[in-house]
Amino acid sequence: MAESIKDRVAIIGMGSTKFGENFEMSFLDMAVEAAYEAYQDAGIDPKEVQAGWLGTFAPDQAGGFMGQAGSFLATAISLKDRPVTRVTNYCATGMEAIRNAAFAVAAGVFDIVIAVGCEKMRDVGPRESLIKQIITHGHPIIGKGQTAPGMFAMMATVHFKRFGTTKEDLAKVAVKNHYNGVRNPKAHFRKEIKLEQALKAPLISDPLGLFDCCPTTDGAAAAILTTPALAKQIKKNGEYILVKGMGLSVVTDTRYFEPGNEYTGFHATQNAAKLAYKDAGIKDPVKELDCAEVHDCFTITEILNYEDLGLCKKGEGGAFIREGRSALSGDMPVNTSGGLKSCGHPIGASGVRMTYEIYQQLLGRAGDRQIKDAELGLIHNLGGPGSVACVAIYGR
């Protein structure tokens, strides 16, 4: 019978580019920077790495025939003669790279592997942009003009009406995440904003304004995975973290566009969290978790995530931000990195970048945004038309 992945895989090194408008760097430039920071952090030579996984969502947009970018990555990050596999799964793509790498380590078939997440979204290819491709090739509803802000605006409207959440609650998420982003040297946006500013910002899709939406960003991040036994040997200073749980859920009958969706939350997130909590043996997430990086593509999404991840009850997400519980100083700090709001969301990179934040927190390296005594952290991505979610939990 299936076993938990708890305490069977360790992360011994991580790296991340600065997230932002990285026009001066190619897709592979970014991957190399992240991978080499991770090699150095782990204190290993690329020669010791036996296999790799690359998470990237739509690399062709970077202008080449890059769908099979795993092969190019092998060259770039010095993995000659070793396998590098590209994985992709909507916005959970980065987490998938780590997840599949973790399975191979847990299987014992490799000792040391690398997972890289990379995405170039500010540059677009010579033929068409990602947005244009989604619109022309995508789901019929998107094809008719529906966009991501439009979809999540509907969730916000329902939350306002059903649970009394307000535009000010949304703005508070943005203010918090911008506050944290200032304290994160790798963030795309590093400036505080005021509540007034968020409330008066131009509307993107009512009720979501400019500061309710995460930016379009380039970035890459990387993780070196190994067994706990080897981690202890390689990192004599104890600076590594352990996988405690992993849940990935692809939901079908409550996809965004399908009948039966009440627009009050995401079943994919609820189910992925259930699986990860079961692995990790977590009963009371708020009490047990010290920090969480969650998918705040829009401010309303972070509020829905509080509820879907069981940090509060359904409908209480507005109060959760209002009461400052998810602030750096709160009892359940969320998006200490600044979240997608400050770091942007280069799709394949995000899950790995969020893992990088939890890694820094658990190792006490998070500087001005450090959570005291952080021992257990969560990472969450939500993707596609609400159809995919991944939750991972890491501890010391």
Place this chain on the structure above:
Amino acid sequence: MAESIKDRVAIIGMGSTKFGENFEMSFLDMAVEAAYEAYQDAGIDPKEVQAGWLGTFAPDQAGGFMGQAGSFLATAISLKDRPVTRVTNYCATGMEAIRNAAFAVAAGVFDIVIAVGCEKMRDVGPRESLIKQIITHGHPIIGKGQTAPGMFAMMATVHFKRFGTTKEDLAKVAVKNHYNGVRNPKAHFRKEIKLEQALKAPLISDPLGLFDCCPTTDGAAAAILTTPALAKQIKKNGEYILVKGMGLSVVTDTRYFEPGNEYTGFHATQNAAKLAYKDAGIKDPVKELDCAEVHDCFTITEILNYEDLGLCKKGEGGAFIREGRSALSGDMPVNTSGGLKSCGHPIGASGVRMTYEIYQQLLGRAGDRQIKDAELGLIHNLGGPGSVACVAIYGR
């Protein structure tokens, strides 16, 4: 230290569409047909499947925004609430689906999983064909008009000059694989050809003629993987096979276009075979293997594979086909299914379809093309500009 995957994963059910011009079936129609044949063959309900992997190379070509097709697949093959991950790695894409699924089973995190390979290549999307995309977005040399037949033609020319291989040797590969294809109800082409016919066929890229090239084809195939213990329980009749070895190699410095390539073979294949033979404990492949499905995108490729897989020495591939050693009646039957030559090469599907052939052979279900007492079989794919190869070995 890393352990072999030998005897830690079993395949208990497989399915495959008819390969060919499947204009009447969508991408997902094909995946469903293959998956449901596999469920039925395994004697399990989709409810019992805990996770899935989808191998597909360029699904956007089928006309939709299908890059994240794992999510669509979950719906289609009844895997609500379970993870489905898309993997891709040039022509080894299908084998990657099985490989990553096998790691998750070997890790013990799932008991029963599915791997699906699927590709639609006869239909092209509304915007551009796969070939056109490769030419406009691809490697500069391809962009300047070089194509797959052109690349492999150069390999043939070198083999002719250096080792005395002839156009007739190439034709014999085509004749053999067409002969086998007639005996395979799932093959795209099911007609014998004569040596004369192959020799007189229109040239595609000198010295390769029409019958030296595999066709463009649609298809899907699927495999159900589990632990050996569960396999024994579920398949009381003993009708399952075991993974004996797996090697995947991404080569960098001997890529097709790079300096130092002697055009006499593929280091990626040699290295992948070495890894898989090590896992399986194979010392003398010809003596120990009973059958092999190898990547015959062109007839010259099959001859190079004989050498690179160690079935004969470098330069002796021409003699290997000439002496009938790889024929159904030979001492080392190769491509009993008819190979890519008769089955076509829907990229993401091929590796799984080839596994399906070895599965049928090892279970004694291969009808008119059955190898006597087949106990150990090999599957091989070669992809990209000679940069990726995967070898897997299965036994009873």
